[in-house]
Amino acid sequence: MSDWNAKVIEEFRANDGKVGGFFEGLDVLILHATGARSGLERITPLVYLKEGDRVFIFASKGGSHSHPDWYHNLKANPGVGVEIGSGTSSATAVEIVGEERDAIYAKQAAALENFAEYQAATERIIPVIELVFD
Template sequence: MTDLSERKAFNANIVDEFRANSGKVGGPFENATLLLLTTTGAKSGRQRISPLAYFSIDGRILIAGSNAGGDVHPAWVHNLRAEPRAHVEVGTTAYDVIARELPSAERDELYPKVAEISPVFAEYQAKTSRVIPLFELQKA
């Protein structure tokens, strides 16, 4: 996806499908563990919804700021850094969370586990010179 309007339309369709099918979607995300993350825009102050893959590792919910291996962080990373309080929808359950960006050592320990669960995340890291951040989502 090359432009922002294309990405917004793509994400809006995933959000609609997610909500219509109790958290299940088809296409490229079929069988993936997805959640909807609602953040507060760092600049706009508006609510922003992002469909994201998530990983349950050691009883924790983790999300990766991969941006498909792009050279910039996805907008939701900037939003969580500015305001870590957010809201998630997992399946038919919704709750508030506090996001904690993992420090380097913890991130470096857990990222290989993320890549083991979903090998495309190893490809994403290999495509970019930036370190893909991991966030833990803890119930508020």
């Protein structure tokens, strides 16, 4: 885990899910995934979108031309842990595709301009993942 992620996670846990800096004012969760190759727990802070009872995360990697490592981990091991606020839940990561993916991504891009910029910066389609809680 990077030092930056470790600091964000520490702040998240100390403040019931609220963080400052880059994530200030955003909905942030902590994703617990199992490494695709290592089998080790990988913990990542991510911005999420809540639509009713549904929670979505976005494999944007800041508009990079490759998917983030955590996306590959979810494809190999879709069972995850999720910290939102001060609670922790189990969920299954399900990739959303097609028109539904496009509509959800458009909502996120309309709410947070960075996400429109991320998609414009890459030729890959940024995956949208729904976290389906147990």
